[in-house]
Amino acid sequence: MKTTKLVLLTTALVLSAVGCSDSGQPSPKADPGQPAAKSNPPAGNEAAAQLQFWDMVWGPPEYIDTAKALVDQFNKEHPNIKVNYQSTPWNNWYQTFTSAIAAGTAPDISTGAGYQAFQFSQMGAILPIDDVIDDLKKNGKLDDFLPNTADLMKYDGHYVSLPWAIDIRVPYYRKDLFEKAGVTPPKTWDELRTVAKKLSGGGKYGMVMPGDTGGTHYVFSFMFNNNGGLFTKDKKIDFTNARNTEAIQFLSDMVKDGSINPAGSGFTGDDATKSFGQGDAAIIIKNPGFPAQLPELKDKIGLMDPLTGPHGDKGTIFWVNNIMLYKQSKHPKEAKEFLKWWSDNNKPLWLKGHVTQLPVRKTFTEDPYFTNDPERKEILEKWIPIGKTTAYPYPAVFPELNEIEGEGVMQTMTQEIMLGKNPKSIMDKADKTMKSIMKEK
Missing domain, CATH: 3.40.190.10 (Periplasmic binding protein-like II)
Known part of the structure; x- marks a missing residue:
């Protein structure tokens, strides 16, 4: 893949974070066109495979603290792997990633905008994870994902990312x-x-x-x-x-x-x-959690039930946000190991990190954090099942949706x-x- 192809993309694709990257929180400033700073490997663990994890700002400050704590937990449990966490702001996110890919300094793994994995897969920069999906199927964990979330991550015959959260309106x-x-x-x-x-x-x-x-x-x-x-x-x-x-x-x-x-x-x-x-x-x-933006009116704001359309239909738009691996990684095996661990163990991102989106893992949604909260419970029960992607009724997502939504x-x-x-x-x-x-x- 020639790097010139990476820098000749239309500026319209810069807007592909539309709708699916809103954390409801202000993002730190980033220098336009500059890749995110790399974290230096900690001393004393040089023999471990070093992974760079770029995670977008998905919530308030406590989100970043929670994500860092999870990475620390993984590192303690896996002495042969050292994940270096980088909190990446949404400002100029597209330039951040494309510049890093072109320079050969892409992360090993990242979260990102809803169509990012498909967009970068089209560039030849994303590592397919068909073997990860097969492993999840074999151990029964794929059944723990909400319906029609994992299969949406398939592009050009391969799974290009793993879903982790749903944004819905x-x-x-x-x-x-x-x-x-x-x-x-x-x-x-x-x-x-x-x-x-x-x-x-x-x-x-x-x-x-x-x-x-x-x-x-x-x-x-x-x-x-x-x-x-x-x-x-x-x-x-x-x-x-x-x-x-x-x-x-x-x-x-x-x-x-x-x-x-x-x-x-x-x-x-x-x-x-x-x-x-x-x-x-x-x-x-x-988006879910909106009343928290107006705390003085929280008790005066209600969530409506889904409307029944003129022909008896119900529906709304949603986005399935995901986590992806990059072909430039020198440690793809270890990156996949971290990907599976992160998917299994990131429930604290909601319980402590206060992500406003909703998880794709069924077992997470059974936690009292969701079942005891009327708004979250109602969205999960009544709204998530009728959510549709911009591609509907086509059953998967594809890169052109960047322009459809963002152009x-x-x-x-x-x-x-x-x-x-x-x-x-x-x-x-x-x-x-x-x-x-x-x-x-």
């Missing part, structure tokens, strides 16, 4: 505003439209939808809630299908009703959170919905762009 509502308006949480699209109208007026809106990437999650959620999707089962663009059209028209109708703030076209996700927190909007779609086509369409533009024209334009990305005529 769910709707929250202001209990106090609903009570004041004399309405209850909706169960169907028709009920949502009626409730949103009653909650709107006088500068207040039933729902706030930002014009950035976070707003595209609303569009995906409603399309999947109507069993729509961007693709056919054989990976052809199918954006203008009847179910998607119905979903886009519904959102457009809500804008016309005055139920969605049109100024949201210029909102960021933080702006939307502020609007919701100030009581200017009653419904918002966010700007979905953001532009979301903004145009809020600006009241014709749904058919904006869908036709988006369809043309997506076909270009997929190299379809």
